[in-house]
Amino acid sequence: MGRTLERVGDTWSLMILRDALQGLTRFDQFEKSLGVAPNILTRRLSALVEDGFLERRPYQQRPVRHEYVPTDLARDFAPVMTALMAFGNRHYAVEGAATQIVEAASGRVVEPVMVDRDTGLSIDDPRFTVAAGPAAGEATRARLAQVAARRPEGELP
Incomplete structure (x- = not known):
């Protein structure tokens, strides 16, 4: 990040x-x-x-x-921009959204979500978690171990 x-x-x-x-x-x-x-x-x-x-x-x-x-x-970064816009619309646009994502044909407002490409499951599903990658250093591994240790027993993942 x-x-x-x-x-x-x-x-x-x-x-x-x-x-x-x-x-x-x-x-x-x-x-x-x-x-x-x-x-x-x-x-x-x-x-x-x-x-x-x-x-x-x-x-x-x-x-x-x-x-x-x-x-x-930049085009690969576009979904990040969409997520930022959606987040801002949900939490900071008290006067209403200045821009939004709509279905072109119908004009229907859509709510973007991030999903796993293979399963189609929403990334905020409790079956997903952040894990150390191949280049993770000791500080990252320690932080993630600390996070995992704080997870209630029996809670996914």
Whole structure:
């Protein structure tokens, strides 16, 4: 989680990615949409390009101007953005949702959930837990062992 937050954990980066994934690609479009200072926008766009979320491509030669196009990495991150939006709508949008996911054909509002690809079970099912991965260090293994030890006896998993 920390590695991802290092790259996209600030508000401006997330909002730029949101706009890019929704089809905005040009500096002036981001600037107008976000109301962000040009120097901040330049830094965040450069970082998103450097971290592989956006690709910088020229779209005009005289003068040279660039657009910022989402990469496969950004598209893979899109469900995370959807989860953040849904969470915010549930917990912070007391005035109502500003944006929401709908079924295109009917306009029916949908509630996104995360599921296991193989079983279709919701990831918050008690049969799932966080476990140490192959690269886990001792601190991670100790933390997860402590969490497991606090789980009531007989409780899944």
